[in-house]
Amino acid sequence: MNAWTLAEENPSGSFALDALSRIIAHIGSPGFASAALSDINRGLPAGSWSVYRTSTASAPVCYLSGSYLRRDATGHCFRAYRDGLYREDSTFEALTGNTLGIVHLTAGDVRNAGHRRMIYERHRLRERLSAARRRDDGSILTVNLYRHDDQAGFRDRELAEFGIMARGLFSAVERQIALQPECGLRNDEQALRRLAPDLAAREMDVCLRLLRGMSHDGIACDLGISATTVKTYRNRAFARLGIHRNNELFAAVLRGDEGALRSR
Structure with a gap:
């Protein structure tokens, strides 16, 4: 050997x-x-x-x-x-x-x-x-x-x-x-609106791009904002949704499971 x-x-x-x-x-x-x-x-x-x-x-x-x-x-x-x-x-x-x-x-x-x-x-x-x-x-x-x-x-x-x-x-x-699956944007937006009707426009923009598998840097580039600002909108959106991680966002949208979100 x-x-x-x-x-x-x-x-x-x-x-x-x-x-x-x-x-x-x-x-x-x-x-x-x-x-x-x-x-x-x-x-x-x-x-x-x-x-x-x-x-x-x-x-x-x-x-x-x-x-x-x-x-x-x-x-x-x-x-x-x-x-x-x-x-x-x-x-x-x-x-x-x-x-x-x-x-x-x-x-x-x-x-x-x-x-x-x-x-x-x-x-x-x-x-x-x-x-x-x-x-x-x-x-x-x-x-x-x-x-x-x-x-x-x-x-x-x-x-x-x-x-x-x-x-x-x-x-x-x-x-x-x-690494992250792509989903149809229109269906995702409808699902997010059902889960959190009070999502602000920029919070929605960030969540939709997370669902497309984009990184924080990619979202910042796409929206013309800083990566730090992306994280701020993400955190606000997650607080409204009652979640903490990206995988929870994917799971909630794919299931359309509002009850699972609110029970966390």
Whole structure:
């Protein structure tokens, strides 16, 4: 029998596998977005990142986003994108089939002037490096790293490192998204109204997105508010519902069991 101890760092000198091992450990954590971005920055500096699904047929959905050691403007960027810019987004047109692809572009490569001005120029984004896959329904799930104007451009070595880690990073993100089931929004809203008729609009917004499996960071990005504010609305909603945890919210909505809520 042989046994040996693994080195703390990857002896090949590539940071990608080390980063992935740390990112995998965060799957399922409410702090996945910030923790994963911090791990990515151990070897591939990125000022911010986002994970969203986009389609020309329906409004995009942001699952998570965040910034590293800077003011977080990802929520403002996504709101501008969702408010109509996504319809003219041609940056993923080179993707074919449903295989994972890499897209690297600079702000100047964004052909739509409004898209370039309202997101890249307004928020001083220099480059985007994405891992993206087209789904069977035509939508595209994309994991995006952004360099800002105060950062150097991506170098060839960094692009190669991203290529090594892209598939594992994409799978980790997909798993994070899939951990909570999606439910029909309209039915969920009706169920929540029956369970707690006094839910405020923002409390409803947050609960509906929790039911879609979105993280606190993703909800903050989608609604254009801070993650701290998301938690405040969640706590208020849970107090009205008489629950304490996300799994209780899922169980109550799936059963429509008002009695179970009030008996807690």
